[in-house]
Amino acid sequence: MSAHQSARSRFWSRFLRNRVSLVGGGYLVVLVLVAAGARFLTPHDPNVATRFQDFLFPPFGEYLLGTDLVGRDIFTRLLYGARYALFAGAEAVLIALVVGVPLGLVIGYFRGWVDRIVMRFVETVVAVPAVVMAMAIIAAVGTGLTTAMFAIGVVYSMIITRLTRAEVFAAREELYVDGARAAGATDRRIMWKHILPNIAPPLIVQTTLLFAQAVLAEAALSFLGIGASAHQASWGRMLRDAQDSIDQSFWPAVPPGIAVFLTVIAFNVFGDGLRDAFAREARGGRVGVGDVEAVDPGSDPVPPSDDALLTIRNLSVRFPRPGETEDVSVVSGVDLDIGRGEVMALVGESGSGKSITAMSIMGLVPDPGLASAASIGLDGRELVGLDFDELRRIRGHEIGVIFQEPSAALNPAYTVGRQVAEPLEVHLGMGRRQARARVVELMELVGIPDPGRRIDAYPHQFSGGMAQRVVIAMALACEPKLLIADEPTTALDVTVQGQILDLVGDLSRDLGVSVLLITHDLGVVADLADRVAVMYAGEIVETGRLTEVFADPQHPYTEGLIRAIPRNEARSGELPTIPGVVPPPWEWPDHCHFADRCAHAGDACRVGPVPLQTVGASSVRCIRAGEVVLRGVRAHGGAAS
Amino acid sequence: MSRLLAAIPLMFLTGTLVFFLIQFNPVDPAAALLGEDASLASIAEKRAELGLDRSLLVQYGDWLTDVVRFDLGTDWFTGESVLTMFGDRAPVTLTLVFGALAIALVSGVGLGILAALKAGRLPDRIVTVVSSFGMAIPNFWAAILLAYFLSVQVRWFPAIWSNTRTETIGGWLHSLVLPCIALGLSAAAAIARQSRSSMIAVLQKDYIRTALAKGLPVRRVIRRHALRNAAIPIVSLAGFQTSALIGGAIFVESVFNVPGLGSLGVDAVLRKNTPIILAFVMVTTFVVVMVNIVLDLAYAWLNPKVRPG
Numbered sequence: 001m002s003a004h005q006s007a008r009s010r011f012w013s014r015f016l017r018n019r020v021s022l023v024g025g026g027y028l029v030v031l032v033l034v035a036a037g038a039r040f041l042t043p044h045d046p047n048v049a050t051r052f053q054d055f056l057f058p059p060f061g062e063y064l065l066g067t068d069l070v071g072r073d074i075f076t077r078l079l080y081g082a083r084y085a086l087f088a089g090a091e092a093v094l095i096a097l098v099v100g101v102p103l104g105l106v107i108g109y110f111r112g113w114v115d116r117i118v119m120r121f122v123e124t125v126v127a128v129p130a131v132v133m134a135m136a137i138i139a140a141v142g143t144g145l146t147t148a149m150f151a152i153g154v155v156y157s158m159i160i161t162r163l164t165r166a167e168v169f170a171a172r173e174e175l176y177v178d179g180a181r182a183a184g185a186t187d188r189r190i191m192w193k194h195i196l197p198n199i200a201p202p203l204i205v206q207t208t209l210l211f212a213q214a215v216l217a218e219a220a221l222s223f224l225g226i227g228a229s230a231h232q233a234s235w236g237r238m239l240r241d242a243q244d245s246i247d248q249s250f251w252p253a254v255p256p257g258i259a260v261f262l263t264v265i266a267f268n269v270f271g272d273g274l275r276d277a278f279a280r281e282a283r284g285g286r287v288g289v290g291d292v293e294a295v296d297p298g299s300d301p302v303p304p305s306d307d308a309l310l311t312i313r314n315l316s317v318r319f320p321r322p323g324e325t326e327d328v329s330v331v332s333g334v335d336l337d338i339g340r341g342e343v344m345a346l347v348g349e350s351g352s353g354k355s356i357t358a359m360s361i362m363g364l365v366p367d368p369g370l371a372s373a374a375s376i377g378l379d380g381r382e383l384v385g386l387d388f389d390e391l392r393r394i395r396g397h398e399i400g401v402i403f404q405e406p407s408a409a410l411n412p413a414y415t416v417g418r419q420v421a422e423p424l425e426v427h428l429g430m431g432r433r434q435a436r437a438r439v440v441e442l443m444e445l446v447g448i449p450d451p452g453r454r455i456d457a458y459p460h461q462f463s464g465g466m467a468q469r470v471v472i473a474m475a476l477a478c479e480p481k482l483l484i485a486d487e488p489t490t491a492l493d494v495t496v497q498g499q500i501l502d503l504v505g506d507l508s509r510d511l512g513v514s515v516l517l518i519t520h521d522l523g524v525v526a527d528l529a530d531r532v533a534v535m536y537a538g539e540i541v542e543t544g545r546l547t548e549v550f551a552d553p554q555h556p557y558t559e560g561l562i563r564a565i566p567r568n569e570a571r572s573g574e575l576p577t578i579p580g581v582v583p584p585p586w587e588w589p590d591h592c593h594f595a596d597r598c599a600h601a602g603d604a605c606r607v608g609p610v611p612l613q614t615v616g617a618s619s620v621r622c623i624r625a626g627e628v629v630l631r632g633v634r635a636h637g638g639a640a641s
Numbered sequence: 642m643s644r645l646l647a648a649i650p651l652m653f654l655t656g657t658l659v660f661f662l663i664q665f666n667p668v669d670p671a672a673a674l675l676g677e678d679a680s681l682a683s684i685a686e687k688r689a690e691l692g693l694d695r696s697l698l699v700q701y702g703d704w705l706t707d708v709v710r711f712d713l714g715t716d717w718f719t720g721e722s723v724l725t726m727f728g729d730r731a732p733v734t735l736t737l738v739f740g741a742l743a744i745a746l747v748s749g750v751g752l753g754i755l756a757a758l759k760a761g762r763l764p765d766r767i768v769t770v771v772s773s774f775g776m777a778i779p780n781f782w783a784a785i786l787l788a789y790f791l792s793v794q795v796r797w798f799p800a801i802w803s804n805t806r807t808e809t810i811g812g813w814l815h816s817l818v819l820p821c822i823a824l825g826l827s828a829a830a831a832i833a834r835q836s837r838s839s840m841i842a843v844l845q846k847d848y849i850r851t852a853l854a855k856g857l858p859v860r861r862v863i864r865r866h867a868l869r870n871a872a873i874p875i876v877s878l879a880g881f882q883t884s885a886l887i888g889g890a891i892f893v894e895s896v897f898n899v900p901g902l903g904s905l906g907v908d909a910v911l912r913k914n915t916p917i918i919l920a921f922v923m924v925t926t927f928v929v930v931m932v933n934i935v936l937d938l939a940y941a942w943l944n945p946k947v948r949p950g
Contacts, residue, residue, distance in 0.1 A: 124651065265774070
């Protein structure tokens, strides 16, 4: 009950924050009041000429909005017009709801032959353009405002039926329906008490938008002369009269048109506001962003080692927070070196900033993130300060990337061959034919059977494991120096995970490519990595050779990751050995980020920032390093050369 | 081809539905035809002439066999062949509808994509506001405003639809501009909104990140990888909008004196001219069905997942 209430209050607070919708709602309230009190707001009669021969008077004189071709006061007719608009809209929408909602509920709930027959009928009606269908119905029931809006209502009821049915289809699979059925509720009760409240939001939104359409339809049909009669001061009728006198005066066409326009906008923005309050739309961001900004190297920079392919110094990524003046850091002060031909594992739970770190190497921090670094060196070349287009020549060319979800990483609209060929065409300037031959080679290299035929298949025709092989082929197409593998096996079936990891390991050895392997699972890296960097809450907390880190972890978080290895198949998002999850970035403290989840933390851990210090061959960010006894495991070999 | 065949039962059902629907009207068309002074005998004679004295099912059977032979009957009032009347007028309406659709697609998709790429910034806000205005303007009012300001006031465009028999091709095209804009406005607005939201959704997809990680230029990422996928919901909307444009054409035609199907239809509704109403429904439905078949093909081309085989 309280959850329900808070959802409701969140709905209202979101809706009330939407100023445009509030203005729309306010306009509609005023419109209702005007319609109700039209008689008290004007001395004139909407259908009787004001005075003999006062026709087509200009506005803002004796009559506020002038008079029309037979001398009726336009302002008065406008006020009364609100009545017709609201009544007409209400009639159409009510008919649509009264017919459409029960019909949609019943056919959506029971399905079977009832559904097939009704839907055949609905599709038949909907196939005819709505206005034409309404005209056919008007031909049957006669002209006039009430009958015209009845016709519009009948056409709209088909739309409501379809929508209700589709929503019921989706809702029927929900647990609450099963629950209600198990509790012995009747079908009728389930439909009206359980399903209807749950599918109400889209219906409410659609009703509001249909009301706007009905106001438009009223005006249009009255304009043609098959809606409101000459004695009914509807806005559409006013426009028809204005059209008759348009050669003498244009003015009478203005006020009713604006009235229709504003009323329709009011209903539309009101409906949009409701929709947004029910479910917020994804907001867009810029495409291709994140030039890395240069910053000071920090206090005492570690000198890059000579054999390093990639050296990162003091990399940080910030995101602006909506409603806050201060940015929030999701990655701070990361230093990382990867040697030539080396496999470096970057390990941590989700939310620790691993992927963002990897993406910022290529200048692909998602908008509106801001990356900064003292230096990102790739094979002796400084990447910091390069613009988007200069970085573009490195992406896919010198750095290849494998993503987590292969089926999502491939574009469903193109054959895999064309997608693998793209970097070849863009970076190496290959022609179609040459690229195609190379793609077949690459597909063979990554172990896709029958590449000559599979090259023309679409991504949805591949299994997850095969799709990931395609992505690997794409990443390796231009023989990059560095391969970034971002959780390459997480989305795959357990049985193929090992195959993909073996493939990455073999390829890195055979091609001499360095690998940055990102994973939350230390078990994945045990056979593959030479070195490990453990990341927690935006910081590197421990880094060293894999064998040493496994055998003798220095950071309590590393120990937790190691102890989690055997049970990691079931990814629950929580480590079995460390309670809780990574807190959101804005809750990260100034002192040790891990202190709140650490079994060994003391008061000293909560004083200030903890620097990375060297302990033996590893670096560790823990003031109690060496002091507490942590248990490791023997790594099964590793790829250490 | 199978889609074309599937359209036939739909047309049959629509025609049947409307045929029986119109019978609800209590007005006797024979009496209406002959005027108030007609004697009962002459009304009965007229009824026999129109075939209205026979049972409903016989009338229905007659109508059906005629339709199968592409005979849409004759106008009850003038005796003209309905097929000839529609042959004259349908191309006019279709020109208007497809002209409006072309304007709506080009401007709507263009503006929608611009808004999506500049999401949250000024161009986006402008497009959002303009499109919500466009959806709220009644098309016949837009037609009145355009006709008044752009043809009566500044005389840039003719206020009346012309034809190629009396005008040069250029003059004829010139006279199409305003009606097509007036009609296409709301469709353009709806398409712009749809394009914006589907483009924004597509730009969040993983494969866009992949394309960027491959080092493709942004233009290529948008043109090749985003646009094609974003077009899928736009194609669905275009089918719905075509249907709306055919309905909307009736109103715009009345402002610009376009000799299309609109005035014919309105007149038929007012006088219960059954053969015209039936043909009106059948012909417009046929156009909508044909457009949807073309769009289905486009849909399958865009989306390999729904392609057979």
